[in-house]
Amino acid sequence: MDISKKIAEIRDFHKLNNYSFSKKIGVTGTTVDSIINGRPQTDGSRKKTKPGYDVLTAIINVFNINPDYLFGKSNIMLRGELPNGNYTGTPQVISTNATGDENIVFVPTQARAGYLNGYGDAEYIQQLPAFHMPHLRHGSFRCFEVQGNSMVRTFFDGDLVFGQYVEDLNDIKDGRVYVIVSKNDGIVLKRVINRIQSRGKLILKSDNKDGNYPTYTINIDEVMEVWYVTMYASKQMPEPIDVYDRLHDLETKIVELEEQLGSNN
Secondary structure (H helix, E strand, O other), X not given: OOHHHHHXXXXXXXXXXXXXXXXHHOXXXXXXXXXXXXXXOOOOOEEOOOOXXXXXXXXXXXXXXXXXXXXXXXXXXXXXXXXXXXXXXOOXXXXXXXXXXXXXXXXXXXXXXXXXXXXXXXXXXXXXOEEOOOOOOOOOEEEEEOOOOOOOOOOOOOOEEEEEEOOOHHHOOOOEEEEEEEOOOEEEEEEEEEEHHHHOEEEEEOOOOOOOOOOEEEEHHHEEEEEEEEEEEOOOOOOOOHHHHHHHHHHHXXXXXXXXXXXXX
């Protein structure tokens, strides 16, 4: 089924005509009619107009539509009827560059509070810094600035982590690091244990073991986004490890000893 028929089904589900549907999403009735019914051509046929990004985003947000339904990946129309609550297989909003390639949206520390309300708002996402990284492909990626010390030993305050959007929550692998965006806890960077099938929960663990960051659980219906951390950038340069220092000293002494033996011969 093409996307125009999906849009027609959404219109019919809400008992609207093309004009009233268009007013709901902020476009003209002609725009909706050209998408659903097509524009008349000189040969008597009708050519359907492909809906643009703004139109699709408005339909998703205004009618609380599951994006996967629009793109033929799911038979469930409404986000509220999804098995995992409102979680969808694609981010609600993405950013693209002039050539149509998807950008990586950067969420700095100061934008965290706004992101919780704006992660599904196209205007808000467009205000955040965005850039393109050609080698991060095959998925949607987002960059988050690390806040706090709960993951010290692995990540530090101010580090940047790059996360790939998790399309299916059941794909979350035990022991890997994810950025979890949730209603009650906001944006957190944690090592995750997946207990969705058995308990409907995720277990979130910190790498910092100083006792101030206890392990806790989160109900799956609270989760809005999950990003699997695949890469990071840090200003923290690791200090030399003691064992390497000792090896360097030993190697130096061996070289010096060989030189002394050589000179004695």
